[in-house]
Amino acid sequence: RKRKENEVEQEIEETPQEKKLRLAKLYLEQLREEGEWDVDRTLFLSEILVAPDPIEIRLLRGHKLSVTCLCITPDEKHIFSASKDCSIIKWDVGSGKKVHKILGGRKGTEARHVGHTAHILCMAISSDGKYLATGDMNKLIMIWEAATCKHLYKFTGHKDAVSGLAFRRGTHDLYSASHDRSVKVWNVDENAYVETLFGHQDVITALDCLGRERCVTAGGRDRTLRVWKIAEETQLVFHGHEGSIDCVQLINEEHMVSGGDDGCLCVWSVGKKKPVSVVKQAHGVHGNAGLKEPCWVSSVAALHNSDTVASGSHNAMVQLWKCGQGFRGLDPLFTIPVTGFVNSLKFSTSGKFLVAGVGQEHRLGRWWRVKDAKNGLYIIPLKRQNREAPVPS
Numbered sequence: 001r002k003r004k005e006n007e008v009e010q011e012i013e014e015t016p017q018e019k020k021l022r023l024a025k026l027y028l029e030q031l032r033e034e035g036e037w038d039v040d041r042t043l044f045l046s047e048i049l050v051a052p053d054p055i056e057i058r059l060l061r062g063h064k065l066s067v068t069c070l071c072i073t074p075d076e077k078h079i080f081s082a083s084k085d086c087s088i089i090k091w092d093v094g095s096g097k098k099v100h101k102i103l104g105g106r107k108g109t110e111a112r113h114v115g116h117t118a119h120i121l122c123m124a125i126s127s128d129g130k131y132l133a134t135g136d137m138n139k140l141i142m143i144w145e146a147a148t149c150k151h152l153y154k155f156t157g158h159k160d161a162v163s164g165l166a167f168r169r170g171t172h173d174l175y176s177a178s179h180d181r182s183v184k185v186w187n188v189d190e191n192a193y194v195e196t197l198f199g200h201q202d203v204i205t206a207l208d209c210l211g212r213e214r215c216v217t218a219g220g221r222d223r224t225l226r227v228w229k230i231a232e233e234t235q236l237v238f239h240g241h242e243g244s245i246d247c248v249q250l251i252n253e254e255h256m257v258s259g260g261d262d263g264c265l266c267v268w269s270v271g272k273k274k275p276v277s278v279v280k281q282a283h284g285v286h287g288n289a290g291l292k293e294p295c296w297v298s299s300v301a302a303l304h305n306s307d308t309v310a311s312g313s314h315n316a317m318v319q320l321w322k323c324g325q326g327f328r329g330l331d332p333l334f335t336i337p338v339t340g341f342v343n344s345l346k347f348s349t350s351g352k353f354l355v356a357g358v359g360q361e362h363r364l365g366r367w368w369r370v371k372d373a374k375n376g377l378y379i380i381p382l383k384r385q386n387r388e389a390p391v392p393s
Contacts, residue, residue: 043306045351046322048384051334060096061376062089066359069344071125076348080132081357081377082120088134090149100149114151124165126172131188133174135162141176143188153191157184164207166215175215177207183217183228197228199235206247216256218245225258227270240266240275251302255327257309263294265311267327279330283313298362301345310354312342314370318356336380340373354380
């Protein structure tokens with residue numbers, strides 16, 4: 001009975017805002033203990049996130065050319081990054097040092113070189129941290145043992161650049177997307193090709209998936225996003241961007257975020273064909289007076305099952321956003337200074353940090369060059385505010 005009275009007393013002392021903060025903190029503790037997300041809940045993390053001090057942001061350098069993609073190991077101890085210099089680097093998050101570097105080879109040395117000999121555009125790691133997959137401009141997918149960086153397999157079959165890779169969570173099923181407009185399914189355990197799916201009318205620029213047997217793709221200049229239901233061999237088509245859609249990430253199994261060269265950042269619900277939320281000129285405009293155009297949104301990231309997303313461009317900042325109630329509306333949270341093309345963004349599983357893969361050039365081409373940019377990875381700590389409940393008078 002006494003315990004009940006204490007609980008009631010605590011409820012009276014808390015405002016709704018304080019209760020939300022307390023529950024968010026409890027949930028974060030639960031995540032740290034269990035090491036995984038509860039899929040059926042949305043964590044309102046934006047309530048307690050604060051902008052990091054620029055001094056706390058670390059830059060890891062090791063690639064000669066623009067970083068194009070990255071992934072964080074599920075235990076958050078390592079980051080893999082890849083670049084236009086065809087190399088792959090495994091980094092230690094704690095020390096910021098290189099653990100392993102798989103060098104890129106020269107064009108024409110494919111037969112004898114273990115590794116990529118063309119720009120690497122995408123990479124993914126399995127949810128158990130066992131396999132790393134990388135895809136390049138030379139139509140190849142390579143499978144590596146993540147722990148040792150040992151080369152295992154080479155998947156061939158795409159007829160153009162491989163631009164998107166994702167493992168289905170809890171499995172070793174790999175989905176790949178290509179400029180040949182197709183999506184392919186592979187079984188990495190069996191070193192086997194499974195099937196090919198068609199539907200996009202232009203090059204596919206990005207792909208993502210979570211735990212369901214489905215994936216989402218961005219179709220570049222066909223201006224569509226597609227959700228592929230693999231088992232049913234059906235697809236859902238979404239329209240809303242006015243230009244090329246260059247990046248997409250799932251927020252949870254029912255919602256996704258995308259960005260494109262129209263400068264728009266869009267949030268989508270799987271149940272609606274149009275975006276539920278659009279931010280135009282999400283990263284401002286650039287160019288001379290009278291010829292100004294929106295800054296392209298070159299990367300997006302979502303902290304899975306939360307209300308927090310991030311976007312990158314080449315306007316010297318990464319922007320964090322809060323999704324509104326029911327994912328309607330996107331409100332800016334804060335910006336993080338990063339010079340160059342932000343070609344890849346990834347949140348760590350627990351949301352303790354965000355990593356930006358940056359280069360002097362855009363991941364998919366050489367339209368502009370930001371000379372002041374440093375090719376590398378920025379590790380951005382995501383701090384929580386410590387708000388204590390006020391003592392009642």
